[in-house]
Amino acid sequence: MKSIKPSRPKTHFVCQECGFQGVRWSGRCPECTHWNTLREEVDRTAIPSSRKGLAGSTPEPLPIDSIAQAEEFRLQSGLEELNRVLGGGVVPGSVILIGGDPGIGKTTLLLQAVASFGLGKQVGLYASGEESPQQIKMRADRLGIPMPQCPCVGDHVVGRPVSSG
Numbered sequence: 001m002k003s004i005k006p007s008r009p010k011t012h013f014v015c016q017e018c019g020f021q022g023v024r025w026s027g028r029c030p031e032c033t034h035w036n037t038l039r040e041e042v043d044r045t046a047i048p049s050s051r052k053g054l055a056g057s058t059p060e061p062l063p064i065d066s067i068a069q070a071e072e073f074r075l076q077s078g079l080e081e082l083n084r085v086l087g088g089g090v091v092p093g094s095v096i097l098i099g100g101d102p103g104i105g106k107t108t109l110l111l112q113a114v115a116s117f118g119l120g121k122q123v124g125l126y127a128s129g130e131e132s133p134q135q136i137k138m139r140a141d142r143l144g145i146p147m148p149q150c151p152c153v154g155d156h157v158v159g160r161p162v163s164s165g
């Protein structure tokens, strides 16, 4: 018995700045060179309109070693060890949880990472849920972290933690 499963609709990526269209996501538009402007859109002409179309578009299983490796874009933090721990850099759109005991250096590491993003073409933002911008600045000054392009927002924007325990 043959099962008919709807396949995932085909999509393409459209630059919100210049209208460039490509089949692969990239962190930077190859046309206008803006960052993070490519948005995934469903390819209307690829949506099957009949059951026959659905069955016909079911992909054949492939041996995993025959699948071409897609180029994966990662943002480089400027901190070599952080990039290495993250598998080569930050995947755009991903969320990374950094945990550790108080005083272990989470804030220091993240201030350094955000500052290093600001040195390149990327722009970092340090958003804190528990410190004011003044406290963030004091800490950055004390650590000697240059923050030429590092905007920060403090607790008044992010909101205080609901519970501390």
Ligand SMILES: [Zn+2]
Pocket (backbone or CB within 6 Å): 015, 016, 017, 018, 019, 020, 029, 030, 031, 032, 033, 034, 037
């Ligand atoms: Zn573009």
